[in-house]
Amino acid sequence: MVTASFRFYEQLNDFLPRARRGREFAPPCARAATVKHMIEALGVPHTEVELVLVNGESSGFDRLLAEGDRVAVYPKCETADIAPPLRVRARPLVASPARPRFVADAHLGGLARLLRMAGFDTLYDNRYHDDEIVAIALDEDRVVLTRDRELLKRRTLTHGCYLHALKPAQQFQELFDRLDLAASARPFTICLHCNLPLRSVAKADVLDRLPPSVRELHDEFNTCDCCGRVFWRGSHHKRMTELLAGVTDAARRLPAAVESAANPAPGP
Structure with a gap:
């Protein structure tokens, strides 16, 4: 000894x-x-x-x-x-100008949704086992997000973050602070359900999928080519923008061409 x-x-x-x-x-x-x-x-x-x-x-x-x-x-x-x-590792978690990609464990669904809202590619499935999470992180060069310290002790794992906060909004703030993510945020550009990029779509192309009140009030829309959901600046948009404003001003600088919201119309 x-x-x-x-x-x-x-x-x-x-x-x-x-x-x-x-x-x-x-x-x-x-x-x-x-x-x-x-x-x-x-x-x-x-x-x-x-x-x-x-x-x-x-x-x-x-x-x-x-x-x-x-x-x-x-x-x-x-x-x-x-x-x-x-440094004790070959490269930092966030290698500028690259934007980090994440994989969240089964207990961080709320955080995963918020990260997608902010425009970060974040894999999440509550059926993922620890071995799958580690394999995904290594194969796809992703940062593991977890509150399980034993998972982060896996020998082969090099990039991970332990979340000290318990609530999703606080975890979101913690991660933005620790990894300096503000400049990399691209709010409302990723589908909250599929984790794939959204694209702008003409109102006429989705008119038959919109509630009557939305047809009257909104003219700018985005859609996900995977699930077919349509997004607009609806009732949840203000709450989400306020949350983002606490960690970045990216939401206020968002070009109109990519604006969307977490108020989706279901796909066909």
Whole structure:
């Protein structure tokens, strides 16, 4: 056994017992323990970590711990300017100018819907098993969203986010803040049901699928080619726009050509 001291910073403390939060502590470590092994043994998923310093020097996850090592562990922060050689993963979660794509676990249906509303490609199916989520994330280069820390400890998983908040709107705000998503948002451009792009459509082409009141009041529409639903700026649009306004001004800058709303008419 060797003894190394650890200090976790910012939201990483939420994964620790209260007595270990915001302070240095020295747990016993197996002689062949790596930095990654001990971080996860202490309760913190490796996907939540962006930077590790051992004795003041940048370290990778695979470093073997030695007697007396002092380990400082820092969380992800996509707005922080951390040089690539210092990061513990090859690339950040959000590699500008690329827009991140997500896969949400079975308990985050509300968040998945909000992310689609904001224009982010987000896969969700409450029948997904953990193995499927990991496979999808790796095959399609997606960020896993979950409140299951054990899922994020999967060895092969490199990009994931643990959501600390419990309610969808709060999770939405948390994710926007952590990943600096505001500039990438394209509100009301993805079908909330199919997760596929919407396209603008002439009113005459969907007239027979609109309620009488909608025919009278609205002239701009979008449709999903998969499910056939029609979207317009209906009763839910204001609430959704207000929610988006809290995290980004993209909704206010949205071109009229792509405006739509979560007030769909069912497909044929």
